[in-house]
Amino acid sequence: MTFDLLAIFIAVIAAVVYTALLPARWRGWALMIASMIAIYRLQPALPIRYLDFILPTATIVIAVVCWWGTRKPEHDESARAHSRAPLQIASEDRIALGVIAALVVGMSLMRFVDADFRLTASRPPEPLWVIAALVVVGVSVVGVSVWAGLRPAPTDVDGTQKIFSRQRRVLTGMILLIVLIFVVFKTEALATALSRWLRAQAGQDMSLASMIDLNWLGFSYIAFRLIHMMRDRQSGLLPALTLRETVTYLVFFPALVAGPIDRAERFAKDFRALREKIGFDAGRWTEGITRIAIGILKKFVIADTLAQGAALNAINAAQASSTLALWALLYGYALRLFFDFSGYSDIAIGMGILFGVKLPENFDRPYLKTNLAAFWQSWHMTLSSWARFYVFSPLSRALLMRKVKSAQVVFITQMTTMGVIGLWHGVTLNFLIWGVWHGMGLFVHKQWTDRTRARYMRLSDRQKRAVMVVSWFVTFHFVVIGWVWFGLPDVGESVRVLARLVGVTLVL
Secondary structure, three states: OOOOHHHHHHHHHHHHHHHHHOOHHHHHHHHHHHHHHHHHHHOOOOOOOOHHHHHHHHHHHHHHHHHHHHOOOOOOHHHHHHOOOOOOOOHHHHHHHHHHHHHHHHHHHHHHOOHHHOOOOOOOOOHHHHHHHHHHHHHHHHHHHHHHOOOOOOEOOOOOEOOOHHHHHHHHHHHHHHHHHHHHHHOHHHHHHHHHHHHHHOOOOHHHOOHHHHOOOOHHHHHHHHHHHHHHHHHOOOOOOOHHHHHHHHHOHHHOOOOOOOOHHHHHHHHHOHHHOOOOOHHHHHHHHHHHHHHHHHHHHHHHHHHOOOOOOHHHHHHOOOHHHHHHHHHHHHHHHHHHHHHHHHHHHHHHHHOOOOOOOOOOOHHHOOOHHHHHOOOOHHHHHHHHHHHHHHHHHHHHHOOOOHHHHHHHHHHHHHHHHHHHHOOOHHHHHHHHHHHHHHHHHHHHHHHHHHHHHOOOHHHHHHHHHHHHHHHHHHHHHHHHHHHOOOHHHHHHHHHHHOOOOOOO
């Protein structure tokens, strides 16, 4: 089951019950439990036995391990005392850990429920096996914690968080593990090989192995949230979070499928204010329902209609009879992407509002921007912000410390950042080229702006408006042409389509 109209309707009904009947003190617990159930319910069914139960369970386990590795005590004596004890945790966190374990085991009991009433995609494994696996994981995490001295980092009076070298290495190892998992699941050859191995373990036909066997719901977004938490923990920027706050942040169900990529400290602020939310506040509910309605219109009416033959894909491109028809498909694809992505974001933001969490905005009229930098400040803004914090800025600082020339720093950082954004969508050559396309465009824009700023300031208002119109036209078409790499499956097909856009037919 995906995030379809039925799932949205159920979420809205749940928000009504949540608001009308649930005591304020239980709202945080309800959101954590609902989000955990949602990752099982929304996870698509997979052909490999038990995998559609194992992957959501792995998401929850990774979330708990991330919290364990990023704990930070509050500024009081009891917290400083238990910060010296790697295995001691607060009572609320012990309760949350028990609730999480009980819920995972409870979901495995869906094995004994009729298929029409299960909350899982297919029949789960034996509950005893699930319990045994959780025990093994728990013992392993405790063992690593003892070896590494992994404990809540002590905090100085000025708020500076200390982190010891062995702990830093453990967190770096966790980040690399997340990246490795991401690469394996997003690279077709590696994912197919893993699928083949998993099918062999399950006694299933290995010849049917494919990348789609490993459709891990929401992992692309969760991976970025995990890296954000662990990097901020290493740098001392991550605030103290409870287990309940961490797990809910990582798997918050409105943002599970298509973002936005929230920040932990911003999410925690809203999460802690849930008790203060007034029941059916007219302004909040009007805003939330309106955003959901707009999102449904964008995604399920406009985007899905464009997808029915009016947007670029390999089949439609092959059938296009003229250059003009191919351009029409490309424009349709550009609009489809915007209405699809921004529609899902609107739905997520609206649902979050109903439950008392205001997710960050993700799109701000990107196709109306007059330069590429402004486009990326308004297209998938939370992804751009993440890349700026965790790729662009640290890489820039590292290069400047090595006294690399300014222009080279700009080129390397922009190409690397956009390459990462491209590969985040999928580890393929086409996505990499799409990222490089935008990285080169940003570099050229930066150099052009630096060299023409003084001349531009001397123009009249009329001339500036004319420049803005030309800038918008060039920016829009640069972005639209770049979607060819994004929307087609291989380089050869992309090159043929690009050539046909200018009236040239290539045989490759």
